[in-house]
Amino acid sequence: MELKSCTVYRGGQGEVIEKKSRFIATIEPAASEDEALRVLERLRKKYWDASHHCYAYIIGQENSLMRCSDDGEPAQTAGRPILDVLTGASLHNVIVVVTRYFGGTLLGTGGLVRAYSRAVQEGLAQSVVIEKHPGYQVILTCDYTDVGKIQYLLAQNGISTLNSVYTDTVTLQVLFPRNSFPSRKADIMEATGGRTGFSEPVPVTYADLEGEILLLDQEM
Incomplete structure (x- = not known):
């Protein structure tokens, strides 16, 4: 716990x-x-x-x-x-x-x-x-056909998207609660047929201040 x-x-x-x-x-x-x-x-x-x-x-x-x-x-x-x-x-x-x-x-x-x-x-x-909560900051890379599914799954689970970049592909900077990351990653991979790229998770500590996400520190 x-x-x-x-x-x-x-x-x-x-x-x-x-x-x-x-x-x-x-x-x-x-x-x-x-x-x-x-x-x-x-x-x-x-x-x-x-x-x-x-x-x-x-x-x-x-x-x-x-x-x-x-x-x-x-x-x-x-x-x-x-x-x-x-x-x-x-x-x-x-x-x-x-x-x-x-x-x-x-x-x-x-x-x-x-x-x-x-x-x-x-x-x-x-x-x-x-x-304060332990989390993972992860970069997700996907194509336009899958971004809606990913955003839906993130929203359903109360997971914050910190930034989005739309070029020839879509890049999402996502903050996952640390203990739920493996299962949420599995959900996204299943929903997109394994087409979503995941960067190496970066351990961070964060807080939610009245709906605003605060990144407090990055753990080394």
Whole structure:
């Protein structure tokens, strides 16, 4: 079973006020630990007068690096709850910094956990989060008599055509979900009597953003 894998396409900011304390969650994509730490340093400078800058970040396709910090809050009341929200949403390559302005009233450990978690959830609600999928980018070559059959099969299976070129033959640049490629290739070859040419599949990662296909990276 394919594990869900999500990332932040466009960051956002959310805010929670609890007993006059302000919790400002800033969420940004980060492809490396250095990039995450630069975001953290920038926010520390921006909110220089805040009480705390608690954070968590997850780096790597397989979440190979995970870090979090309570930044002076009681242990396990800030950094870990922030990280738990991110892992619960299957997010990676992301940093969240929750800046707190103390309002004068102690919230207790339970109150802190709830406030930091809610702030992250508010920030995610203001961000654009995308789910990543493994795929194959393949060039199909066919003649004009077969292109209609191919396009019908692709449409029936929700497979995206990225580009089409019509010369003396038809060339289609197609994005197949990786796990369905063998069966879809077999369907097309059967429908066209084996006349369709297939290039070597190129492994890619992609996402669907409100009907727009985003090619995120090409795997080497």
